[in-house]
Amino acid sequence: MRPGGEFSIMSACPSHARRWRSQLSAVKSANLCWGHRYMWLRIHQLPPRHQPESHILLRFSIPPSLTVAHCRAMLTSLTRRHEALRTTFHADGGPRQRVHAPGPWPIVQASVERDGTPSPAEVVEDLTGRPFDLAAEWPIRACVITSGGAPKQVVVVFNHLAVDMWTLERIEQELWAQAQGIASRRPASLPPVRHQPADLARWEASAEAAALAAEALAYWEKQVALLPADPFATRRTPMPPQEARHATLTSPSLLDAGRRIATRHKVWPSAVHLAAHTALLAAYTGQGAVGQLAFAGNRGSHAYQDVLTCMFSPMLMRVDCSDDPPFSELVRRVAAESEQAARHAYVPYDEVVELVSREGSRRGVPVRLGSEVNFLNQRTLVYKGRRTTFTWNRAPEAWSHYGADTYMRIDEWRDAVVLALQAASSIMDAAAVEAFLRGHEALVLAHDDPSTDLRVSEVAALAGFTPPSASPYATGPATEVSPEAVGALVRAVSEVHGLGRVDPSDSYVLAGGRVLRAPEVLARLREHGWAGLTPRALAEPTPLATLAGLLAPVRPAEPLLPTHQKLGV
Template sequence: MAKSARLGRGQRYFWLHHHQLPPGSRHDTHIVLDPPLPEGIAPVRIKAALNHLVRRHEALRTTFPIGADGLPEQRVHPPAALPVRHATVEADGTPSPAEAVRRCTREDFDLAADWPVRACLVTAAGVPKRLVLVLNHVAFDDWSIATFLGELAALLGGAVAGRPAQLPAVTVRPAELAAAEPDAPGPADAGRTAPWREEIRRLPADLFASRRAPAATPPAAAGAALTSPRLLAAARTVAARCRVWPSAVHLGAFAATAAAWTGSHRVPFWLFTSHRDDEAGMDVLTCMFAPLLTAVDLTDDPSFPEIVRRTAEALERAKDLPRTAYDETLELLAEEGTRRGAEVRVETELNFLNYAPRSCGTTRTRLVRNPDPEAWAQSGSDVYFRIHEWADGVTVALRAAGSVLPAEDIERFLRGYEELIVAHTDEAVDRPLSEITRVLDFPTAPASAPATPTGAPQAEPSPGAEAALVAAVGRANALAAVDPAAGYVAAGGRLLRAPRVLEILRDSGWTGLGVRELGGVRPLAALAGRLTRA
């Protein structure tokens, strides 16, 4: 019999993010692994190893449906065999390995019904040639991926050697960790969220307001990655100079470069942060990282070393504030948007990843233009910036919506970022933000677009649309009364219940709204104009 528990913080983020994304684009968040297979391993041994891991780790046999109370839950199922898709190189009328792998990696997960792991085994004359694993982030973070791959390698190696693998005992399970977290998805605790409200009141309405174009010039989004061996030593030198971690140097450099691009003197972003440093179950296989809202204040033209120090302080301050889950923070942003009468938009994500002891594979700076991130472009995000620290270099990868950072300017942004850090390895260099902006010499920003007010005109609702939306919001959130003149959050809606609202609407024949629209500041009466009869 399946057992259920509420979601942990990391699970809450990825579950909601999954529902924020339009169907057909969710594969952009999949984790695709291609682990090496030992020589002589039989298909049955590979399947046995995967099934052993499914029995061992509850996360691998967990689904994430909406519970009877309208909130998502993690539902742990009894052990069973993991379905393994099989593709052969022979022309036997079945899909080719390339097509089988493409389907495996690109198909959406149904979190309510599918386990968060898929497998596709490619064979030639019955001999395994490739194993492709597709993981959903709702059950995996980097720590869990390393654990999963390490245990799989031990099981496969033991099978070939004819000896059992020695794996450590599993002592803590994801459901137990979730039960210990204080931020349950019930009514917001005003005392716990008050410090965050003060932080959010100081945020700009839109970091990219000066750059945001009404419509992006194709492509809708673009991406590139710059790999630099000299950035590794440079960031460490600046870190020693400022007495901070190298990660703060990189985040400070992003804040300075973004400020130079946008002209904003306060740079907010979501930083992906692990919660494994203070949890009892350090080795539990689950997702335990989530984005932390952070903002760097640059209002008084600070020097770059000072920007780095302020970034480190901002990170510590954000970590010291009472813990709030991602969905709770989004609700606070919506509340502030309602207070201002315009959306407070934070759609910039940063991720610092330590890939040592692996090599970056180059001895000089190399810039690679990545394929246009078409699926990511549908997410509604503005920028995703990743820092990979290798044993012998650093890679900084940037995805940007064309509406805020055109494709032709991404290389300029990345190279300016690199030069900013390298220049400040010289202690005689102490450029203020105004000088950094002059040196980077970005193209002049166009006139900024006006903020979108909460009462912006919408299409006239179809007959019955407003009543259907109000009824769905009330039912999903157990509200006795719902004001259609208020936004979803202002009316008492919780974001973790937003997918249930949409589910109720679909069941009654209405479509056209998404979770992101409900999380904004537009009144429900205006949002009803987006609903259409299915």
């Protein structure tokens, strides 16, 4: 044990963790905020060993003259001011967020000296490598790294349910203000905390918020109805569903070229790269309508934009490419669709999933919304290279559990653009992944010349794509489902939702199941000795009687008790 903190709250000193957790007492409770819901479902989609994929890491350099006690005081002040950092999240009966009283919490200390205790790297690996116990642990962990007894750096690990990038920037600013105040022996000037997540959750339950959500969901419904059921239908092959590839292309030339094109078309650089991605998707799939899930911060959607919590959510962009538009027109359409989608992004995402499930039931096939794409400014990162580099990364095992087809991340560094593509092997082989990334670079660089304006039909040749197949592959025969599995699933859905009768020929959503409570249904199944489903599978428009074929008997879990009984409070 290290003075002032334990190496592993969970394993190295379990008695300390139990004592701390037993002191947790909720002072208020609220529904999950709308911004929590996407991450809530995403985290529960992952097996526990992959849930650390959703952690966010912040490193903060400590100015000279500060002590370890100062660092602890700064971190304690942070959780005292912001309820999001002392909130637990509970599946039973909700789900709900519960805010706990402020107070001290376990903060680890690690020294760079070789003194027989775990090194800073080992401590940080432990803090980042364990999943958060959402119902019993605050969504923040921290380590103070010291040299000669003096603090040099604070490493903070957050659960994504509590923070987004906007929140992270404000937390870093607040820590810096506190550190500067201590160093100068002057009180830090911090802005007042006007609203907390529970305040936002109460507003989201109001009639005003319901009207906004209804309008936004109507937009989603209209857009989803115009999308193909499977955007990669002509490319999909019967590969194992959890095999995927991940590659990165870093290009210094793309940075200035993208900005020049953006200036010429009077749009943001993000629109240029999203247009390139759209053109490549249209060329690769042969689809006339391209759907993409981008992400919106949602900070300007209401009066609670200053709440420190996770508030982002996906936004659906549907871009028409059926008339073979030139790149200039595609840039204009993407910019317009992006603006329109952002205005309708602030919705309870679980209700979007239910909407898509009902559309799938109407069509008789599941509806896939399309590729995920994320554009980020990372001006603090530097490439320091002059040439384009292409790199294969480790297979994205955690990402593959989400069940998505592709995820394209576009980062603007200080001196380069970094394109990172994760793709399911069932829709892209290695050659296609590389062609997609190199094609993106080639397409943007070609349009740095104002006289170039390629149409979508010309992009496939530029990228080197092979022609798509004429028809999708056929699925195999249905497997036999045991009556016991069907009964267990129907009973779990009925118990969690208080439904008198559940028809196994209905899908989960048509039967009255709420997607937000899918993790609770899965926990109830586990309690009864069954496993094999995920929230995403449960939300599909598949009859419960068929879906039960994915279940397998397992050792029954402990009884599902209310969280306060588990904690003994």
